[in-house]
Amino acid sequence: MRSGVAVFTATAAAFSLAACNRGSSTDTGGGGEAAVGVVLITKDSTNPFFVAMQEGAKADAAKNNVKLTVASGKQEGDDQGQITAIEDAIARGDKGILITPMSTGVNAAIKKAREAGLYVIALDTPPDPANTVDITFATDNREAGKLDGQWAAATLDGKPAVIALLDLFNDKIVSVDYNRDQGFLEGMGIPLNDPKKNGDEAKTGKYTGGKGGDYTIVCNEAGNGAEDGGRTAMEKCLAKNPNINLVYTINEPTAVGANAALKAAGTTATIVSVDGGCAGVAQVKNGVIGATAQQYPLKMATMGMEAIAKVARGGEKPTPDPGLDFKNTGVALVTDKPVEGVESIDSAKGAEICWGK
Amino acid sequence: MATTTTSSAAAEFARRQHSPMERVQHQLHGKPWLSPLFLLLGTFVAFFIATPTFLTANSMGILLQQTAVVAALAVGQTLVILTAGIDLSVGAIMVLSMMVMATLARDDGMPGVLALLIGVVLATGAGLLNGLLVTRINLPPFIVTLGTLSIFTAIALLYSGGSSIQADRLPDILNLLGEGFSIGGVRLTWGIVVVGVMYAVVGFVLSQTAWGRYVYAVGDDVESARLSGVPSKRVLLAVYTLAGLTYGLAAWVLIGRAGAATPNAAPDANLASITAVVIGGTSLFGGRGRLIGTLIGALIVQTFAFGLSQLGVNQQWRVLATGVLVIVAVAIDQWIRKVRS
Numbered sequence: 001m002r003s004g005v006a007v008f009t010a011t012a013a014a015f016s017l018a019a020c021n022r023g024s025s026t027d028t029g030g031g032g033e034a035a036v037g038v039v040l041i042t043k044d045s046t047n048p049f050f051v052a053m054q055e056g057a058k059a060d061a062a063k064n065n066v067k068l069t070v071a072s073g074k075q076e077g078d079d080q081g082q083i084t085a086i087e088d089a090i091a092r093g094d095k096g097i098l099i100t101p102m103s104t105g106v107n108a109a110i111k112k113a114r115e116a117g118l119y120v121i122a123l124d125t126p127p128d129p130a131n132t133v134d135i136t137f138a139t140d141n142r143e144a145g146k147l148d149g150q151w152a153a154a155t156l157d158g159k160p161a162v163i164a165l166l167d168l169f170n171d172k173i174v175s176v177d178y179n180r181d182q183g184f185l186e187g188m189g190i191p192l193n194d195p196k197k198n199g200d201e202a203k204t205g206k207y208t209g210g211k212g213g214d215y216t217i218v219c220n221e222a223g224n225g226a227e228d229g230g231r232t233a234m235e236k237c238l239a240k241n242p243n244i245n246l247v248y249t250i251n252e253p254t255a256v257g258a259n260a261a262l263k264a265a266g267t268t269a270t271i272v273s274v275d276g277g278c279a280g281v282a283q284v285k286n287g288v289i290g291a292t293a294q295q296y297p298l299k300m301a302t303m304g305m306e307a308i309a310k311v312a313r314g315g316e317k318p319t320p321d322p323g324l325d326f327k328n329t330g331v332a333l334v335t336d337k338p339v340e341g342v343e344s345i346d347s348a349k350g351a352e353i354c355w356g357k
Numbered sequence: 358m359a360t361t362t363t364s365s366a367a368a369e370f371a372r373r374q375h376s377p378m379e380r381v382q383h384q385l386h387g388k389p390w391l392s393p394l395f396l397l398l399g400t401f402v403a404f405f406i407a408t409p410t411f412l413t414a415n416s417m418g419i420l421l422q423q424t425a426v427v428a429a430l431a432v433g434q435t436l437v438i439l440t441a442g443i444d445l446s447v448g449a450i451m452v453l454s455m456m457v458m459a460t461l462a463r464d465d466g467m468p469g470v471l472a473l474l475i476g477v478v479l480a481t482g483a484g485l486l487n488g489l490l491v492t493r494i495n496l497p498p499f500i501v502t503l504g505t506l507s508i509f510t511a512i513a514l515l516y517s518g519g520s521s522i523q524a525d526r527l528p529d530i531l532n533l534l535g536e537g538f539s540i541g542g543v544r545l546t547w548g549i550v551v552v553g554v555m556y557a558v559v560g561f562v563l564s565q566t567a568w569g570r571y572v573y574a575v576g577d578d579v580e581s582a583r584l585s586g587v588p589s590k591r592v593l594l595a596v597y598t599l600a601g602l603t604y605g606l607a608a609w610v611l612i613g614r615a616g617a618a619t620p621n622a623a624p625d626a627n628l629a630s631i632t633a634v635v636i637g638g639t640s641l642f643g644g645r646g647r648l649i650g651t652l653i654g655a656l657i658v659q660t661f662a663f664g665l666s667q668l669g670v671n672q673q674w675r676v677l678a679t680g681v682l683v684i685v686a687v688a689i690d691q692w693i694r695k696v697r698s
Contacts, residue, residue, distance in 0.1 A: 037669075045673070069669045077621035083614075084423055088666040091416045104521050108535075108616020171519035172620070 035067040036312040037094035038305055041085045042072040043102055047225075048277055048356035049297050050100065053123065056298030056355075057098070057305055064309040069094070076225075079105035090116045096308030098301065101127040103174070119311045121318075123300040125176055126326050135307075135318050136326035137300045141179035141274070142186070144293035145248075147333040147342065148272035149187020151291045152246055153209025154339035155270060159245075161188065161207055161215040164237040164269075166230055166249045166258055167198050170222035177250065180274050181220075184248045190215060210339075218244055223254040230257025238265050249273045252280030252292060259288045276334055278354040284334050285347040291335035294345075297355050299329045379696075385689075386696040389638035390650035392689050396636075396682075397657050404664035411667050414542030420656075420663050421549050426614055427629045428655040429552045429607035431637075432559050433484070433600030434630040435651045439563075440576040440596050441643025442498035446487060447604055448626030449509035454480035455608035456517040459618030462528050469528030477605035483509060484601015488594040506627070514620050521619035527612070534613030548610040555603060560648040572596060576643030632658055632679060636686040657682065 040057045042050035054070050061068035071088070073081035082102050086109040089097055096119040099110070110120055110132055122136040130136060152161070165184075168177040173196075181198045189208030193200040199220035207215045218241040221233035230249060237244060238261060247262075247269050249255040255273040262269055273280060276294020283289040307318045321328045333342060334350035375383070385392050404411040430447045437444040458476030461467040467475075483505070490501040524532050534548035563569040571592045574582040583589040612618050623629075637654025639646025661682065662675040 067669060069666070069671075071666070071672050074625055078624050079615060079617075079619050079621070080426070080623045084662070085666070085672070087419045087423060088663060091413075091419050091663070092410050092667050092669070103619055104523055105615055105617045105619035105622060108524055111616075169519070171514050173520055 035065050036096070036309050037069070037089075037092060038066045038096050038098065038308050039069040039071060039085065039089040039092075039094050040301065040305075041082055041089075041097060041099040042070075043082075043100050044075050044078075045070075045072040048279070049124075049275065052277075052355035053100075053297040053301040057301040060302040060305050064306055066305055066309055068305070073102055077102065079103060082106045083109040086110065086113050089113065090118065094118060095312035096120065098123055098304045098308070099133070100124045101132075103172070104128055107132045119308050119317075121304045121307060122326075123304055124295075124297065125174070128175060130325040135320060137304050137307075137318075137329055138326050139293075139295035139300075139331050140324065140326075140328050141176050142183035144274045144295065144331045145180035145183025145185075146187035147293045147331065147344075148180075148248065148274065148291060149184040149189075150209055150342045151187075151333060151335060151339055151344070152184075152248075152270060152272050153188045153207060153212075154342060155290065155337065156210060156213065156246065158211035158213045160213055161246050162241060162244045163188075163215060163217050164234065164244045164247045164258070165198070165217065165220045166223045166233045166237075166247060166254050167220055168222060168225050168250045170220070173197075180250055181248065184272070188215070190217075216241070223250065223257060225251050225254060227253045227257040227260070230254030231261045232257070234258035234261035235265075238262070238267070242267060245269045247271045251275045252277055252283060252289065255280070255289050255292075256283060259283075276332070276350060276354055277356040278351065279356060281334055281347055281350040281354045284336060284350065287336075290337065291333055291344070292350075294332045294334050294350055294354065296329050296331075296353075303327070303329065382693055382696050385693045388647075389645060389690070389693070390647045390653055392693070393637050393650055393653040393657060393686065396686075397653050397660065400657060400660050400664065404660070404667070408664070408667045411664055415544070416663070416667070418539075418542075418544035420659060421543075422546055422614060423663065424655050424659040425546070425548045425552045426607055426611050426623065427626065427633055427659070428652055429555060429610050430604060430626055430630040431633040431651045431655050432555050432648065433603035433607075435634050435637075435639055435646065435648055436559070436563075436572065436596045436600050436603075437498065438576075438631075438634050438639055438641060439572050439643060439646060440593055441579070442491065442593075442596075443502065443631065443641070444487070444498065444597075444600060445502040445627050446483070446505040446509055447600075447607075447630050448623050449506045449513070450480050450483045450601060450604040451608045451611060451626060452620060452622055453483065453509045453513040453516075454605045455612055455618045455622070456513045456522075456620055458531060458608060459522040459527055459612060460517055462531055463522055463526050465528055469530035472528075473530055473609060476608060477602065480605025480608060481598055481602040484604065485594070485598045487601070488597030491597060492590040492593050517618075517620045519620055521617050524612075524616040527618070531609070531612050532616070534610050535616060536613070546613065548613045551606060551610060555606060556648060556652050559599075559603070563648055568592070568595075573644050576645075578644075629658070632683055636682055638686070638690060640690065654686075 071085035079102050098121050100123050120133045122133040124138050126136040178196050178198050182195050203217050219237040221236050223229035223233040247258050252273050252275045255271050270290045273289050273292040280292050333344040335344050336347050338344045454476040458472050462469050462472035490496050491498050537546035571587045574587050575589050575592050579589050633655035634651050637650030661678045665675045
């Protein structure tokens with residue numbers, strides 16, 4: 001008897017809740033009859049790079065009659081968050097997935113999605129192995145690093161290079177990390193060992209880029225891609241050798257942190273970086289960053305979405321660029337001190353096509 | 358009514374007719390898992406009406422798979438919270454256990470069964486360590502598990518070298534819980550079955566055995582439990598150890614689910630397990646709650662997340678919804694506790 005009352009009250013509450021939802025669903029469901037369901041899954045939802053991607057995709061969705069859902073991991077490293085988002089997309093009947101894969105930990109879920117008939121495009125970060133997804137749209141990160149290295153070598157003009165390498169992680173291995181770092185060394189003309197491993201090259205020797213000269217690698221420190229991490233990493237490097245005159249940074253927030261450490265130590269160095277976000281380009285303009293390789297997240301997102309919409313409507317599938325296992329979305333070196341033999345654009349031009357705020 | 362002039366106001370009060378609301382309150386007080394169950398049913402009805410993709414066999418299978426890992430962790434968390442403790446090291450123990458299992462067995466370096474056993478034993482040992490620190494050194498569980506959270510996380514990273522291990526490099530037994538079967542189109546994994554068995558066994562022990570009563574008694578008031586002959590410290594030690602064992606099993610479920618062992622696989626496992634327990638009607642102050650409530654709590658959180666996602670709602674909204682759920686659940690709990698006898 002008593003439980004009867006309880007059941008009644010709860011059921012009534014449930015139905016009133018349901019009624020509310022019905023109202024809202026009718027509102028949203030009306031517009032998109034033939035819309036193609038696409039989900040964009042980024043690593044997190046706070047990194048300006050991913051925010052730019054999301055905004056680019058949202059702006060492009062209506063144009064392609066795409067019903068876009070945006071999801072992400074809670075933070076860098078949240079495999080489970082991405083796996084959940086992939087499963088949600090399968091259940092929702094989406095036609096395709098745009099994903100910046102967190103790690104190999106999400107490969108199995110991607111495989112499941114492809115088996116369910118979804119077209120999967122990796123953005124920015126190619127998965128390992130690359131054929132886990134249908135295709136990757138990304139920056140050629142090795143090329144980005146190489147541009148930095150070539151520019152740095154030419155800028156040194158034969159002087160000895162005392163180098164700090166501020167990488168992304170030291171507790172896990174990701175392709176963006178080693179591709180940029182190794183690309184930079186390659187551009188400097190420093191002999192590499194394992195091209196997929198950071199920190200295994202000879203610590204001293206000759207670089208052959210530019211006029212060539214002696215080099216010393218002081219450190220490989222992880223800055224986790226953020227200002228505070230970049231500062232701490234640079235402090236550690238400066239403690240080892242205060243004469244550092246060239247700093248490679250995985251991205252611009254790390255570069256800003258490194259600059260703060262250099263300033264606090266009362267010294268200066270040439271800083272190179274990768275990303276080309278609007279904040280980073282501004283740092284090039286004000287002289288903090290010597291050169292940065294600009295990538296194009298908006299282009300990745302919009303090109304990816306257009307490709308999925310096309311495939312879903314029976315169109316042709318995109319193919320990788322010749323010689324690469326991904327579709328290159330382009331990279332340009334942004335610097336106000338151009339050097340001979342390295343193509344670049346100035347900070348004014350970089351600011352016109354930069355991403356983020 | 359309380360202003361009556363009779364001297365036996367209390368007795369009169371007891372004889373008074375209960376209002377329907379009070380009867381509901383009584384029912385809920387007796388069965389702390391009832392209100393979460395109604396909330397879950399309500400959620401189902403709401404999403405069923407709101408989106409066609411929600412209540413399909415395919416979706417239900419996915420929903421259960423998504424709930425499995427947190428539900429597994431929440432078994433141990435419930436035990437600890439019932440003793441008025443809290444375990445912040447659940448995710449760390451699970452990940453440590455998972456990385457040890459996977460690393461030992463990688464490319465069949467060790468027979469899968471043995472690696473699995475070592476991983477589970479290690480998790481049990483980690484739980485035992487938590488228990489020893491709580492009972493022998495008398496440190497608060499919050500502090501102990503805050504410390505071991507960092508310790509176990511660091512060991513997992515150091516041991517695994519930070520790299521993840523793919524399913525195809527692992528023996529079948531470690532991938533087994535990702536495999537499964539279909540019932541009426543609902544795809545269930547063996548992981549879901551294992552979690553179901555965990556709930557049945559631990560739920561039985563808690564509600565039907567003397568030891569289960571001891572757990573509640575210790576959680577209610579550890580000192581009076583001790584004075585009435587309950588071996589409080591031994592019960593506490595057993596609770597933390599058993600919790601460790603369940604995290605080891607959760608590690609096995611997680612490998613199957615993710616198809617890989619990743620050192621930073623589930624960053625919010627601790628809070629998710631606590632959320633499931635709290636929404637499931639178990640009191641954070643100990644001594645009150647049921648394991649079935651925890652299972653319902655885990656399902657509620659996941660159902661909200663899944664349902665909103667099926668609607669195409671931005672995921673920040675589901676994080677927000679989870680927050681609201683926690684507060685509503687505890688508010689209902691507080692209301693139920695004010696029951697008049």
